[in-house]
Amino acid sequence: xxxxTRPNVALRSDEIERIVERLGREPTDVELYxxxxxxxxxxxxxxxxxxxxxxxxxxxxxxxxxxxxxGIVRLGEHAGETYAIVVAHESHNHPSQVVPFxxxxxxxxxxxxxxxxxxxxxxxxxxxxxxxxxxxxDSHQRYVARSVVDGIGxxxxxxxxxxxxxxVYFEEGFDDNCLVNVVALGVLKESEIVHSAAPPGAAGWxxxxxxxxxxxxxxxxxxFSSVTLDEADEDANKGAVQVPDPFLKNVxxxxxxxxxxALRERGIVAACKDLGAGGLMxxxxxxxxxxxxxxxxxxxxxxxxxxxxxxxxxxxGEAQERLLWALPHEAAAEVLRxxxxxxxxxxxxxxxxxxxVGRLTTEKKYVLRQGGKTVMxxxxxxxxxxxxxxxxxxxxxxxxxxxxxxxxxxxxxxFPKILAHRDVCSREPLYRRYDWVxxxxxxxxxxxxxxxxxxxxxxSRLGVALAxxxxxxxxxxxxxxxxxxxxxxxxxxxxxxxxxxxxxxDCLNFGNPRNPEQYGALVSAVDGLARSARELGLAFVSGNVxxxxxxxxxxxxxxxxxxxxxxxxxxxxxxxxxxxxxPGSALLxxxxxxxxxxxxxxADVLGVHASLPEISYDAERTAIDIVRSAMATGVLLSCRAxxxxxxxxxxxxxxxxxxxxxxxxxxxxxxxxxxxEAGGFLCEVSDDSELNLTGILKIGETIARPQLxxxxxxxxxxxxxQIWSRPLEELYP
Amino acid sequence: xxxxxxxxxxxxxxxxxxTVRLLRDCGGDAHLVHWSRADMLxxxxxxxxxxxxxxxxxxRAGAVAAFDPVMDYVIDGARRxxxxxxxxxxxxxxxxxxxxxxxxxxxxxxxxxTDNRPSxxxxxxxxxxxxxxxxxxSPITAALPPDATFPAYASNGEGCLAxxxxxxxxxxGGGHVAFLYSQADGTVDDAAVPNGSALGxxxxxNVEGNVLALMPHPxxxxxxxxxxxxxxxDDVLAPSGGxxxxxxxxxxxxx
Numbered sequence: 001x002x003x004x005t006r007p008n009v010a011l012r013s014d015e016i017e018r019i020v021e022r023l024g025r026e027p028t029d030v031e032l033y034x035x036x037x038x039x040x041x042x043x044x045x046x047x048x049x050x051x052x053x054x055x056x057x058x059x060x061x062x063x064x065x066x067x068x069x070x071g072i073v074r075l076g077e078h079a080g081e082t083y084a085i086v087v088a089h090e091s092h093n094h095p096s097q098v099v100p101f102x103x104x105x106x107x108x109x110x111x112x113x114x115x116x117x118x119x120x121x122x123x124x125x126x127x128x129x130x131x132x133x134x135x136x137x138d139s140h141q142r143y144v145a146r147s148v149v150d151g152i153g154x155x156x157x158x159x160x161x162x163x164x165x166x167x168v169y170f171e172e173g174f175d176d177n178c179l180v181n182v183v184a185l186g187v188l189k190e191s192e193i194v195h196s197a198a199p200p201g202a203a204g205w206x207x208x209x210x211x212x213x214x215x216x217x218x219x220x221x222x223x224f225s226s227v228t229l230d231e232a233d234e235d236a237n238k239g240a241v242q243v244p245d246p247f248l249k250n251v252x253x254x255x256x257x258x259x260x261x262a263l264r265e266r267g268i269v270a271a272c273k274d275l276g277a278g279g280l281m282x283x284x285x286x287x288x289x290x291x292x293x294x295x296x297x298x299x300x301x302x303x304x305x306x307x308x309x310x311x312x313x314x315x316x317g318e319a320q321e322r323l324l325w326a327l328p329h330e331a332a333a334e335v336l337r338x339x340x341x342x343x344x345x346x347x348x349x350x351x352x353x354x355x356x357v358g359r360l361t362t363e364k365k366y367v368l369r370q371g372g373k374t375v376m377x378x379x380x381x382x383x384x385x386x387x388x389x390x391x392x393x394x395x396x397x398x399x400x401x402x403x404x405x406x407x408x409x410x411x412x413x414x415f416p417k418i419l420a421h422r423d424v425c426s427r428e429p430l431y432r433r434y435d436w437v438x439x440x441x442x443x444x445x446x447x448x449x450x451x452x453x454x455x456x457x458x459x460s461r462l463g464v465a466l467a468x469x470x471x472x473x474x475x476x477x478x479x480x481x482x483x484x485x486x487x488x489x490x491x492x493x494x495x496x497x498x499x500x501x502x503x504x505x506d507c508l509n510f511g512n513p514r515n516p517e518q519y520g521a522l523v524s525a526v527d528g529l530a531r532s533a534r535e536l537g538l539a540f541v542s543g544n545v546x547x548x549x550x551x552x553x554x555x556x557x558x559x560x561x562x563x564x565x566x567x568x569x570x571x572x573x574x575x576x577x578x579x580x581x582x583p584g585s586a587l588l589x590x591x592x593x594x595x596x597x598x599x600x601x602x603a604d605v606l607g608v609h610a611s612l613p614e615i616s617y618d619a620e621r622t623a624i625d626i627v628r629s630a631m632a633t634g635v636l637l638s639c640r641a642x643x644x645x646x647x648x649x650x651x652x653x654x655x656x657x658x659x660x661x662x663x664x665x666x667x668x669x670x671x672x673x674x675x676x677e678a679g680g681f682l683c684e685v686s687d688d689s690e691l692n693l694t695g696i697l698k699i700g701e702t703i704a705r706p707q708l709x710x711x712x713x714x715x716x717x718x719x720x721x722q723i724w725s726r727p728l729e730e731l732y733p
Numbered sequence: 734x735x736x737x738x739x740x741x742x743x744x745x746x747x748x749x750x751x752t753v754r755l756l757r758d759c760g761g762d763a764h765l766v767h768w769s770r771a772d773m774l775x776x777x778x779x780x781x782x783x784x785x786x787x788x789x790x791x792x793r794a795g796a797v798a799a800f801d802p803v804m805d806y807v808i809d810g811a812r813r814x815x816x817x818x819x820x821x822x823x824x825x826x827x828x829x830x831x832x833x834x835x836x837x838x839x840x841x842x843x844x845x846x847t848d849n850r851p852s853x854x855x856x857x858x859x860x861x862x863x864x865x866x867x868x869x870x871s872p873i874t875a876a877l878p879p880d881a882t883f884p885a886y887a888s889n890g891e892g893c894l895a896x897x898x899x900x901x902x903x904x905x906g907g908g909h910v911a912f913l914y915s916q917a918d919g920t921v922d923d924a925a926v927p928n929g930s931a932l933g934x935x936x937x938x939n940v941e942g943n944v945l946a947l948m949p950h951p952x953x954x955x956x957x958x959x960x961x962x963x964x965x966x967d968d969v970l971a972p973s974g975g976x977x978x979x980x981x982x983x984x985x986x987x988x
Contacts, residue, residue: 153855157888158786160747247789251744344769348744433855435888437953438784440751448961455958458754461969572958573969661962662917733852 009036022382030375033312037278041547046389047513048545051526059539061502068196069114071541073503075568078460085464086186088114089505091546096180100147104180105155105244109320111184113274119194120186123456126165127152127182128468128562132175144178153433158246162442163434164452165466170422173558176551181507183564187456196273198291198326198360206332207358211322213351215305217243219317242320248349249321255343259335268331275322281315283324285366289384297358299370303351311370394516396524411713419724421601424645426725429732443572450493450641455572463572467493470562473599479521479559481612483528490565492641498576499567506543506563511556513547518556525561535617579657580665581637583704586688589697591623591680601645602675613678622695627681638684646675650682655717666707669700735762736986739777743768743787743798752783755952758972761983771803779816779986782823794891795825804830817944824946833946834909835939844896850929855890858927862935863915866908871942876981882919884974886953892928912936951975
């Protein structure tokens with residue numbers, strides 16, 4: 001210990017008793033730190049695991065469901081091979097609140113490694129963000145909102161992974177705790193999957209640690225992310241935030257691609273795992289125990305940045321840009337050569353390298369040695385065992401559907417206010433700092449449409465779409481409803497660009513699970529996700545839980561189940577391109593039109609409370625079928641999911657995109673409440689005669705002038721565009 | 734017999750795969766060569782330096798990479814008349830190495846690509862590039878029509894060309910400013926320049942015309958599937974847009 005005191009761990013006294021009982025003795029200090037990380041919420045999912053099993057996790061397109069570092073879904077066939085998409089979804093909330101630039105950058109770094117270590121090439125990222133109020137000058141919230149975006153850009157741009165989707169909300173509920181969620185996609189052939197469990201016959205294999213020299217950064221990260229932030233501790237907590245190095249990661253990724261290739265050439269099946277929470281100890285123990293092995297690590301062989309690193313830091317520190325291989329000894333030399341010589345890691349970053357640090361053992365013990373002494377020796381299954389906290393919770397009361405009480409809607413005065421609303425206005429000032437086109441595979445870039453699309457297999461027309469959703473205004477009213485709505489919106493977004501939804505991922509951002517109400521919100525949200533996914537026949541293939549998103553005063557973030565939907569298409573040439581296409585086509589509203597404004601931008605602008613819209617899964621499925629059949633018959637010219645701000649915002653964005661492409665188009669329409677966010681799609685179709693008109697309302701048609709004429713009020717597209725495009729420019733100049 | 738093109742990576746390069754792919758789709762025999770295998774470079778007939786953040790863009794974009802030993806081979810190739818194309822970070826490296834505009838001493842840059850104006854931030858934006866010299870000025874541009882205009886992406890943090898005024902006059906007078914940022918219809922105006930680059934300059938040629946440093950990325954708008962305004966029925970996998978420059982480069986290499 002630095003000052004000779006007992007370890008400063010977040011373990012509760014009952015947990016320490018449990019450890020003493022399982023070990024049959026007092027733990028050593030290193031062991032105490034190891035259990036602290038491994039039994040933290042962040043590693044063990046101890047309060048969420050019992051409920052996560054309620055989520056559907058298998059289906060015809062699922063190749064690998066939850067359980068490893070990332071999930072895998074089928075993409076399609078090309079040149080006789082089955083291609084698959086790897087997807088991971090994570091949060092980096094606590095570090096981003098404390099040290100926004102580094103915290104957010106590290107979030108990208110971690111998620112990218114989760115995808116990489118499955119054997120995939122990383123092809124894209126998305127970033128759902130939730131920030132606090134940004135209208136207070138010189139506030140920490142503004143600093144967070146700006147620096148998080150800079151951190152994500154700096155990291156993603158440098159490693160060369162396009163940012164193709166994401167969203168951002170600015171709400172008071174995130175003043176004390178921002179949410180920085182990140183999603184990453186990778187591509188591989190189904191035959192090339194690398195697992196993170198040591199395979200059969202791996203006894204005696206080498207454990208090869210690769211990457212950055214271990215230092216004190218990120219020590220205690222897992223356990224830090226499992227407690228409530230207290231401003232007084234902020235400086236102390238900063239040390240728990242890892243230091244990102246995208247430059248090293250760039251080279252590490254490319255070297256790892258080369259290692260995949262070399263191992264495939266030699267027919268070697270190895271295991272690979274990202275070093276995340278719990279550092280080398282967590283990673284090696286999980287990799288070994290998942291295959292039924294034990295492990296021995298010699299900490300003297302760990303490449304360190306400073307000599308004399310205490311064993312608990314060398315073992316548990318979460319220094320970034322590292323991963324671990326389990327390899328047969330005869331393959332290790334070639335792997336070391338690729339990393340250390342061909343890609344010269346040691347000359348890229350101080351003492352970065354690949355080195356053999358230990359081996360897999362048949363005896364199921366986890367042993368750490370340093371300086372010839374054994375500093376840890378425990379039953380590996382006790383260390384990595386699935387611990388569960390059985391916590392009390394209060395069932396969330398479902399929001400009662402009340403009759404809507406909205407004043408008459410005055411389009412003339414409301415439309416500009418809604419377009420300029422902080423949750424509606426253009427996000428381009430934010431995402432233009434991200435590279436959306438690197439790798440040369442982007443079909444629909446960030447911001448062009450409801451979802452991004454990539455053509456990830458060179459020479460093939462196969463496409464993958466990605467969208468995110470999770471409206472915090474719903475979350476503040478009804479966690480279960482918000483979760484269901486997030487699934488529906490993410491799915492609609494993928495459909496609106498012409499892809500077929502195949503899988504979901506989630507990140508559950510909630511407050512303190514020891515508060516029965518906040519825990520109840522989590523349970524309700526999981527039930528909502530499960531219901532929505534089942535109704536649509538989709539599975540959750542990966543996900544993440546982030547708890548303790550609450551201030552020291554106990555105020556928790558709005559219930560935030562953030563969902564991403566992955567879609568596929570056999571031909572990126574059929575993607576629905578942005579913007580209205582031609583004058584004289586019919587504008588259709590497909591889907592629910594229930595007049596209910598609860599949680600909407602309209603309600604926020606008017607300052608009223610109103611009921612939430614009812615969800616009818618029959619109506620949802622019908623709407624999806626109609627849109628997909630309109631695509632199949634080729635009559636669908638443009639499409640947008642109806643989300644924040646309602647139908648008129650969706651229409652305005654179609655007109656803005658047409659204008660950007662040089663098509664001066666507008667629309668004339670008539671509709672009762674054009675700001676209703678009940679869901680559904682706004683579609684431009686060349687011919688509606690072939691469509692089954694059940695569930696469809698024709699609301700108007702496109703015109704050859706850059707004007708929107710709504711219920712008799714007329715707006716110029718150029719003026720609307722100015723109103724919409726400017727609000728965030730001040731924050732992101 | 735195809736002549737071989739080396740796409741040279743540095744630690745931190747990030748656009749090597751798409752650069753190789755588009756060169757190949759445009760008929761070029763392109764191969765990746767890593768900095769650690771500099772000795773292989775002599776076997777190649779032309780060099781392409783792709784985009785990224787070579788050596789983390791420490792000091793200034795391209796400044797460290799310009800002194801990498803691998804650049805000895807590139808500089809030697811340039812003197813022998815090999816065709817060399819640098820894109821974005823590659824352009825910054827060529828400028829920092831003094832290969833363009835080629836009027837000063839090598840590794841003594843006479844101009845620099847610096848922080849974008851006015852934002853000072855990385856920017857990602859589709860832009861258009863217009864040929865500003867006679868196509869015959871360089872073998873690399875020889876197959877382009879006069880006033881050729883094509884789409885590309887500006888994705889950079891340091892794309893603003895900065896130089897003393899007298900040097901900028903030299904650049905124009907010497908026919909070094911090969912490409913300008915423009916509107917889609919070829920109109921050259923301030924609004925078309927994404928990063929405040931002096932004179933609206935998007936690309937620089939050396940005196941001999943065998944080295945081109947191009948700041949924007951043609952390979953990020955080089956296939957039909959990358960065009961948001963593509964027409965139904967277009968072969969989405971066919972090279973187009975920015976590929977016109979890659980074709981001209983490949984033709985010049987094979988000529």
